[in-house]
Amino acid sequence: MKKILKSILLIGVLAIIYITYTYYNKLDIITGYASKNEASVIFLAHRTQASAESEDNNFSPIKLAKNTVNREEKSVTATVFGLKKRTAVFREGLGAVLMIDGIKDSLKYEIPKRDFKFKNLPYPYGDNPQKDTIFSAVNYKSLDKSLNDAFDKSGEYIKKTRAVLVIYKDQIIAEKYAEGFDKNTPILGWSMTKSITSGVLGVLEKQGKISVNQTNLFSDWENDERSKITLNDLLHMNSGLAWDEDYNNISDVTKMLFLERDMSKTQLYKPLVGEPNNSWNYSSGTTNLLSGFIRNQFKTHQEYLDFWYSALIDKIGMHSMVIETDLAGNYVGSSYGWATPRDWAKFGLLYLHKGNWNGEQLLNESWIDYTATPTNSSNGEYGAHFWLNAGGVYPNAPKDLFSCNGYQGQRVFIIPSKELVIVRMGLTENSDFDFDSFLNEIITSVKKE
Template sequence: MKKTKLLLGIVLVGIIAAAYFNYPKLNLISGYASKNMASTVFIADRDPVDITLNDNEMPLINLADCEVSQEGTSATANVYGLMPRTAVYKEGLGAVLTNKEFSKHNFDIVPNRFQVQDSLPFPYGNNGVIDTVLENVAYDKLEVAFENAFQDPEQKTRSLLVVHKNQIIGERYIRGFSKDTKILGWSMTKSILGTIYGILEYQDEIDMEFKPFAKEMSMKNHKPDITLNHLLRMQSGLEWDENYFKISDVTKMLFLDSDMTLAQRYKKVVAEPTEVWNYSSGTTNLLSGILREQFATHQEYLDFPYRELIDKIGMNSMLLETDLSGNFILSSYGWATTRDWAKFGLLYLNKGDWNGKRIFSESWSDYVAKPTINSNGTYGAHFWLNAEGKYEDIPTDLYSVNGFQGQRIFIIPSKDLVVVRTGLKEQTDEQFNTLLKEIIASIR
């Protein structure tokens, strides 16, 4: 009897301890579930049941129960009735997680859009595609690459699009997705942020050697020495923990903070600039905050990416979500159709020239594709690289736009290729190597 009581006591203590240490995680679980549900329903116009069964069907997140309010354009999630979180959608701004400070914020200021209707086909317009057969493309071999990308359901590929010589030579979607479906790019959005800085540099509005912390004089660290270049290359030396499987800097920022631009700003310096390379979503959102400081008004800040980049190259489907303070969350929350993501890749393949209009300097594409010190040739300036042959069968001039769950835009200048793959599961380097190898093999 005593042993039974002792055993029950140990179990009870274990349950209490588990609840105590894991209770804060519920905030992140219900936060992710409600935010992802609200964004996907109201931005991508997808079915809540499908989102529950697929997008939110991942470890821990699938513990959350989520309900959508169509009238209030919101989604609320909880974990066994605990820690409810609500995400509210606002047209033009996306969905935002509410908190105790929600009522203080003004959502009346939204970006102006500068979309122009045209009669041109992809990529320079949205009136269909060019269907000319290219003589140097072996379409039967290309079809094999597509079949292999979609035949294994475990790969969870959702769309695949291949552009050669500015023309779509292959395009496929799984059931329920189409050329009009907006897809969350996750960290692909980081490259949008980097490009905005490239545009400002081309317009002589900012320099990559600009030191945003120059006025924060300190004898204890090198923070005043940090430049935009260091931040774009993730080598600032500022402390950051990019761990999505626990309560960390990045999860607290994305699911708890009202102003996400501050999470990295006030971190301590743990190394001199360039001494270490440390991938950080906090750095990107810090850059979003620094970007906002370059404009006189909030409206100008919200308008700039759409006027000077997104709508200028016809990425009319794109939406950049904001936080409670009205800052673009450029680390993670950019939505666009697969074709529009491809347009972004083509802008870089064409070195900033868009049908005769220059968006950024020709040298900017070389800048973002230059390897960053201590990244082992895998990172440039908010772009990923193949400089040291991570994809062993692919040209080393490949650089890419990468996001969670295997979102990719591959840019291969030597092959005049842009490949967009979206999905719901991260692929291995070997899987991407095989996909790209098969696509390249179809081009003579």
């Protein structure tokens, strides 16, 4: 028996040594991801620690982390075998923020002012239940089947869909949630937040405060070739700036999200390695750079914090949305937007209706057209911080489809020709989840009236 126990102990020690050796350089990223994500799930989305660890953080190597929750301080601390301890702290109104070594959370920080006034209108324009409407064009039996097909069957955990919502002519015609989620559960959109950032810039453009063709965007660039980079280049991910968007290794994006105090500056200091407007390269650093650009349009930080909500998010009733900030107080516009599926759908409806929200034009119609126009060298796949189907990524969906896309299969699909907005939230993407078949099933359930 002693020999068996010694063998088991030796195997355990060797396993720890192997894992530590294999992942040591990534441990800051692993514990940073684990603590930040779990803090958001628990204190922002109001889900359990067990749910966070069995679902959101349950993939390699993140699941190596051991997490300790401090509910009094609203914090989560993660370690791997006692190494590389990282702590994330939840701040009301700003979400969870990851502490950086040597930097303590300040007790004084500004919080965005929100407008949560009740609106006596049915969804989506108010807070009342939507009016019951039956559309002759909708095959509800087929539609129900398409939603059921989007979720795992009993005993499976492959598609990992959490929510599906279908809106036709401003009416929710289908809605389904996985166990543990409902219409009131905020879900992280990951890179769908990039489209929100684009929307904020669209409002500034509507107000005449910015132009997509303007140059000399940052004082740090004024004496070199980067001064010629336009706002259009940044919105199209076509700036030519160096950037490595690799989530499987230590890269520009992982260092930014889990090691930087001020994420708005990570790409600011990157060199020009390509030709602007001819070097498409997907970059979360670009979006956070744009968040910094938005900050520069306001005299005070409070005005910057308020504007995202007062001019766009709360304006269209996305009251569940929280865009989390970095430790410097900048919105992490690349990645950290949380909202219920119904509120994510409202953002899609704003674009479906050419920037008009219940009679008020928040974005120029030309901005919506601009958003959905392919950028150079993207093969018809990308517009102004939105993904496009112009190149036929989804063969069985209309070419005019454009969408907000996020990590692990978060999607808001906008299909003008079909008057549809489709939301899917989950934990997996192709090939475990077939988006083309998903879209095709829903679209064919709705005939053009």
